[in-house]
Amino acid sequence: MSRSVNVVVVGATGAVGQEMLRVLEQRAFPVGRLRAVASARSAGGTVTFRGESVTLEAPSPEVFEGSQLALFSAGASVSREWGPIAASKGCLVVDNSSAWRMDPDVPLVVPEVNPHRIANPPKGIIANPNCSTIQMLVALKPLHDAAGLLHIVVSTYQAISGKGARAVDEFTQQQAAQHEGREAPVSVLPGVLAGNLLCDWKHDASGYSEEELKMIEESRKIMELPALHVSPTCVRVPVRNAHSESVWARFARPITRDEALSLLRSAEGVVLDDAVGPAKHPQPRAVSGQDPVHVGRVRHDPSDPQALSLWVVGDNLRKGAALNAVQIAERAFATR
Ligand SMILES: NC(=O)c1ccc[n+]([C@@H]2O[C@H](COP(=O)([O-])OP(=O)(O)OC[C@H]3O[C@@H](n4cnc5c(N)ncnc54)[C@H](OP(=O)(O)O)[C@@H]3O)[C@@H](O)[C@H]2O)c1
Known part of the structure; x- marks a missing residue:
């Protein structure tokens, strides 16, 4: 340019x-x-x-x-x-x-x-x-191109910065209040997040939250797959920045872990962190401030040859x- x-x-x-x-x-x-x-x-x-x-x-x-x-x-x-x-x-x-x-x-x-x-x-x-949808689809796109995505089951672990600057401030105040034995302030967040997990979005009559419905509808539109099955559960976690996601995806044909690793290794916008062992997986503290979506814990589903499990972490303020x-x-x- x-x-x-x-x-x-x-x-x-x-x-x-x-x-x-x-x-x-x-x-x-x-x-x-x-x-x-x-x-x-x-x-x-x-x-x-x-x-x-x-x-x-x-x-x-x-x-x-x-x-x-x-x-x-x-x-x-x-x-x-x-x-x-x-x-x-x-x-x-x-x-x-x-x-x-x-x-x-x-x-x-x-x-x-x-x-x-x-x-x-x-x-x-x-x-x-939506930030959660972006990082999930960056990770799944190379696998979809190879094997045809049919169904995604995703649980999110969403950082507080995703709710804006005032929510981050309130979380800091909640932590200080807990530390000092005072009642934690609750006005921006829907409850006390320090030491807790919250389903932090409005829900409709179906029981799904707005965030979950966004993940369903937006994934279908972006992927141009109107019949894509998407089954999300969205959760706010006491992490300042960078969303994590546990993703299970089913494809139209069998796909092995080795094939998935090879596809992810060369995928645009993805860093494959596939070291195995305690705390070797992509973590929000390390990914915060980084541009690529980090993917790790790539596992073949032992009960379904057409399915894989992944752990996906991205900076919601940057890539999201x-x-x-x-x-x-x-x-x-x-x-x-
Ligand atoms: N946070 C994320 O990770 C994330 C990810 C994807 C998308 N988004 C979306 O991005 C948008 C902003 O999110 P955020 O997290 O940055 O929120 P935020 O920290 O609360 O910031 C909101 C911004 O909007 C401005 N604003 C509020 N009312 C306004 C008005 N009437 N006219 C002009 N400016 C106004 C605020 O200005 P003042 O300082 O003057 O109030 C502030 O600059 C939201 O739609 C959110 O859904 C956020």
């Missing part, structure tokens, strides 16, 4: 927005002018980009004028309201929220999985999938959000 791109980051003070600024800088994305947007509460404050202060602005139509790229991570209602306005001003919108993911005219993209969907998005908007969005933008502007 040679020419510069004027960029608006919406949600620039948030957990994803801050990571977005870091990723743009680290990958030397050719940012010309950067405008940083947050809520009206933050307007007039600053964020830092390439060592310089950038003044925060509240959303307005003018903020998108003269820019070619708008990276949104300020929640679904902000994206619903301001995404089409940004697109009407000529920006390619890459949206991290759930607002547009299931719109048939909005591509839902993981560059390692369905890059062909990036060109010419009908509404000028491309959606970034900011990095994936910037990778989409890199590919989009490489051909413009």
Whole structure:
């Protein structure tokens, strides 16, 4: 990419927005002018980009004028309201929220999985999938290409940063309160997470949580497999950053552990950490801050020759959000 791109980051003070600024800088994305947007509460404050202060602005139509790229991570209602306005001003919108993911005219993209969907998005908007879905599909794509994915059973171990900066702060306060024998504060998280596990999403009448339904619907859309069976259980764990997943996948033909290891070893966006033994598996503490999805504990299912079990760890703020969005933008502007 040679020419510069004027960029608006919406949600620039948030957990994803801050990571977005870091990723743009680290990958030397050719940012010309950067405008940083947050809520009206933050307007007039600053964020830092390439060592310089950038003044925060509240959303307005003018903020998108003269820019070619708008990276949104300020929640679904902000994206619903301001995404089409940004697109009407000529920006390619890459949206991290759930607002547009299931719109048939909005591509839902993981560059390692369905890059062909990036060109010419009908509404000028491309959606970034849910963080848990992204890392799972980066790991499963090479296996699917070889053996044809039929069914995924996944249990997630999701980090607190996935719920935003305020949840991370509250978790820190909960830990301090527990340490000091005080009652732990509960307002952003649905309960005490320190020393605990929480099913941390709204549930519908079926008993599935919103996060689980996203994993089902988004996986089918991204993989272009409307009949794919996906059976998720999503859990928030007391880990600051990087989601872990226990994945069982069944394929259309038998697949051996050796074949899976060979496919994963050369897969785009994957690091295979397949050392065997206690604490040798990919761990969120080590994977936090890294770009690739780490896959380990690859096991053949002894009761089903067509099934494998995997352990998948990814940084939810990077590959699960900011990095994936910037990778989409890199590919989009490489051909413009
Ligand atoms: N965290 C993750 O791992 C992750 C992964 C994938 C997708 N996402 C999605 O990314 C989005 C942001 O998540 P997050 O974790 O970064 O949340 P967050 O830490 O709570 O940050 C939210 C950001 O949105 C801004 N904002 C709030 N209301 C606004 C408004 N009315 N107008 C403009 N900006 C507004 C906030 O600005 P103020 O500071 O001024 O309040 C802040 O910059 C969500 O849609 C989330 O679902 C998150």
